[in-house]
Amino acid sequence: MATRILETTQDNKDQQEDLNKLKNMLLKSNYPLKEIEKLIKQTCQEFKSNKNKSNDKNDDTTGQIKDKNNNEFICSLTLPYAPGMEVLKRRLEKKLKIKLFFSYPYKLESQFNQSLKVPSKSVIYQIPCSCKQTYVGQTKVGIDNRMKQHS
Structure with a gap:
């Protein structure tokens, strides 16, 4: 974009x-x-x-909609x-x-086959703590690895 x-x-x-x-x-x-x-x-x-690198412009408009x-x-x-x-x-x-x-990035099929997805990286996550507050963090490693580190 x-x-x-x-x-x-x-x-x-x-x-x-x-x-x-x-x-x-x-x-x-x-x-x-x-x-x-x-x-x-x-x-x-x-x-x-x-x-x-390229100063010439392409003005081809043959595929108009x-x-x-x-x-x-x-x-x-x-x-x-x-x-x-x-x-x-x-x-x-x-x-x-x-x-x-x-x-639309979230399609119904994305809800069914989650076991085949690669763990996402560079995400923001939120974990509820035992002190009744929440911890918000950002990780560059997979979210699964980060959750194991918090356990």
Whole structure:
């Protein structure tokens, strides 16, 4: 999503504003701050590097999409849904003619086959303590390993 913001926003002030909105949305979705900042920084560096390498633009619009109102779109994009994304959707569709669709990361199938999933890393966790308070921590190792360390 950071790449899309960099590609679609011309003004540096607007880019920074949109990147901050993205950062806040990801924080509200409980993504670790260090990971968010690292990925945004990495994406910005890669984008600048790629922009310097190729100055020619591809204006090929042969695969246009039309919606119910017969509005033409240059391309479509599917992103995971996060609260507040409607503003980005409207901007992409009106100004840049990019049709945005949302996907939902939590599907019913994810609730059934959990034994096959790899333990997640770089997560924030909460443990109830015997003193009737809760302990909140962040780990870079697998959550299973961290829970064993707290036992």
